[in-house]
Amino acid sequence: MSVIKYESAVRGPLIDGTKDYHQITEDILKPIETTPSKLWKIGFTIAVLLLIFGVYSVYREVTYGIGEWNINKTIGWGWDITNFVWWVGIGHAGTLISAILLLFRQGWRTGVNRAAEAMTIFAVICAGQFPIFHMGRVWMAFFVMPYPNTRGPLWVNFTSPLLWDVFAISTYFTVSLLFWYSGLLPDFATIRDRAKIKWRKRFYGVAAFGWTGSTKHWQRFESLSLVLAGLSTPLVLSVHTIVSFDFATSVIPGWHTTIFPPYFVAGAVFSGFAMVQSLMIITRKVLNLQEYITMEHIEVMNKVIVLTGSIVGIAYITELFMAWYSQNPYEGYAFYYSRANLFSPYGWSYWGMMACNVISPQIFWFRKLRRNLTVTFFMSVLINVGMWFERFVIIVTSLYRDYLPSSWSYYYSPSTWEIGFYLGTFGLFFTCFFLFAKWFPVIAIAEVKSILKKSGNKYKNEELRHELENDSIEEFTKKFSHH
């Protein structure tokens, strides 16, 4: 097999500038080996403050009870479960990028996979807080674990999708963490080997698990990635599928609909990629990584966004259509009175969702807009606002008027501590992300290097490459044929 790397000249480079192997290491490890910038410190402080506020909000809820929130008998799930689903959704892009795109051999994943996986892990941690504290008596949270116990015949309800959630999300979290960490090993070893400070050498030395970079290590590394990718691929689908079951197994109008599983998955990938865009656009600027997270990366992710946004759009329209087509008056009420009617109490949220998730992402059909940073950043935030609306629409508009008009709820708006809890998860998320950006290589060094000679700008402009490009098919095949 020839060692010449080839990629068509029509593809833009995935590593700009004139990088070589050494320069890549230098660029990516710079934040770790230097003291953090002022911007980092300010950002980190804000994140920690938010986190503290969140902790206090949760303290209120745990101490004084669930009454600190404005959820009520009719709207038993409110902001908390909305936020739970929202965060879990965001946690989907990372594993999709690291697993499915690895199986698809997509070179561009190497620029963003590390940060996206980190984002996934932090998002899932944030998500997990909501159902746990929604239990009210959080000290009983271990009751969700099925094990033989002294509580008599009291087992968890295996037929409940809420329990399936426990399994699905904890599995997802475990595998994502393993995937992320195993990918970090070679990079930790690089930091260790370059370290001039003693504690750094020791810290990253322990973290690198004795990685030496031997052929055997790489061999195992490669096969482990493939195994984990194979395990994660169904997990990308299963997590949000099971979250959708929380709703769809019920008989509540607006919740019980068969399209929910794939539609939730598409929506999750949609919001996850939007969050990756938001984070990456800031990160590449702050850490000066524009030559690794290039416009090619941004554009390709915008393509995923327009695809998944349109899939979600088809699902919304399908639901709306079926609510009428079914001629079921309750479905009709949920969709045409509680949702699509702009002048109903929560009509604003439905149309906010439609505008943010279906209509506005359509601008990404145009290449110019896909490659515009300002537009991309604005859209990525807008989409996550829209995806929050989606979960709010599903939960609140289906619940606030149940079958019994005497228990219809008054207008639901969250209490300070409900909002505080949500803000607190932002604090948690960004605290983690800032720490990650400081102490961990935000781009997978070893993996980026693996595409350098194929997709790096410097190598794409080599004489040899032009030669290959201009070769006739016969000459080309001769060069690449097995000897």
Next chain:
Amino acid sequence: MATYSNTFEQSAGNKKWGTILTGIGILTLLAGIGLLGFSGDEHSKTRFWAGLLQNSVYFLLVVNAAMFFLCATTLGFAGFTISFRRVAEAISTLVPVFGVLALVVLLAIVFTDQTHIYHWMDTVTRENDKIILGKSGFLSKPFFVIWTIVAVGGWTIFGAKMRKISREADDTAMDTETAKKWLFKNSVHASLFIVCFGLTVASTIPWFWLMSIDAHWYSTMYSWYVFASTFVAGMALIALYIIYLKNQGHLPFTTKEHLHDIGKFMFAFSIFWTYLWFSQFMLIWYANIPEETEYFRIRMHGEYRGLFWLNLILNFVTPFLLLMKANAKRNYTIVTFAAVVIIFGHWLDFYLMVAPSTMKAHGSIGWFEIGVAIGYVGLIILLVGRGLSKSPLVPMHHPLLKESIIHHT
């Protein structure tokens, strides 16, 4: 490299078998018209139209999936497909032909008032059934007919355009800038097809053609389920033709690496189909609402019970076990076997969508259903062969061809 021919000539054997099988199909159709279609017996009549509906819609959507595959990979900027993309193009040339056949069947059902197929067309039912009456804004003959024509026309026109653009990569080499522009043109037309596909196959068309058979019943998943079913069968058909052409000494740049990837598609989308099948089934089973469970009740119990489970064995268990190992996806025999099982399995899946609600307890897979399917297979052999012979087998100046040549999984 050994010498190879970039043109396909339909062999006498290919033509012979195509003609024989098509002949069997035509004879079956004629016999069907005489024995079933014009029979006084309502069951026989229903069977005639149900069999035609199942076959014509299934095979149309399968060949259309080839164009979907092309457009999706074009938009995804895939390089690996180029060495065999003409195979998918040749399969997609059947869309207009199968489209017309399906149109004839569907329009005949509508205009000759086959109310055992679409009982929402029955005027008496309409007046007395509040639910059907309520749906009549959608389930109406004019809307059905117009949308059917629009859909088939859309697939035909956008597909033909894609094939036409593809031919521009045959004769003259492109420099990088021209190539970029040309790929852009490709992606514009591919997205037109995809949008059309999303508004038809992934939503409205299965509601009209298949779901409306159970006029009271509804499932939001239905169209995506139908899509998954026909897409995986479409991939299987592409795999079969790649193996056939390789065995004939064609497609020099398509290697086991490419077949491996097609095998992955067959494997992955068989699981995806199962995922959609399970999601639809489980949610309906779990909620246990009579209006919804009736769809599965008739399929899970009684006459169709065996086929109901066979469907899962053929379309999930078999491809799952057969194609799981990497080497299996590179083995001509295993992939061929899996592809045949998948194509037959999803044909059966379509039978289960059509027959139980139309034929009730009188359904059976017999000479008519199989005969018509054989006819379709014959047409595929004849027409894909013709499609392949009409253009070079590899677009030699496609800007991504070299990537495809060195592709390895």
